Amino acid sequence: MTEEFKTPASQREANKRYREKNKEAMKWQSYRRGAKNYIMNRATQADLDEIKTWIAEKEKELNIN
Known part of the structure; x- marks a missing residue:
């Protein structure tokens, strides 16, 4: 049984x-x-509020270095 693909083998x-x-x-x-x-x-x-906190912490870390 052979598989048929939409993309060519070379791709x-x-x-x-x-x-x-x-x-x-x-x-x-x-x-x-x-x-x-x-x-x-x-x-x-x-979740979004927590993620915003993480982003703010990471931005501070990146700006300090």
């Missing part, structure tokens, strides 16, 4: 090479997507 191979070569970038993008998805689709007002 799938290129995607695989990119993911292997750029593991850190892929990890960063995954974290970012996850955070955005949580904020946009799941977070309550209490």
Whole structure:
């Protein structure tokens, strides 16, 4: 039984090479997507208030260094 794909084999191979070569970038993008998805689709007002506190703390940390 063969699998049928919408993307050509050459594109799938290129995607695989990119993911292997750029593991850190892929990890960063995954974290970012996850955070955005949580904020946009799941977070309550209490969650958003806590996240705002974390952001303010991180901004202070980045400005000090």
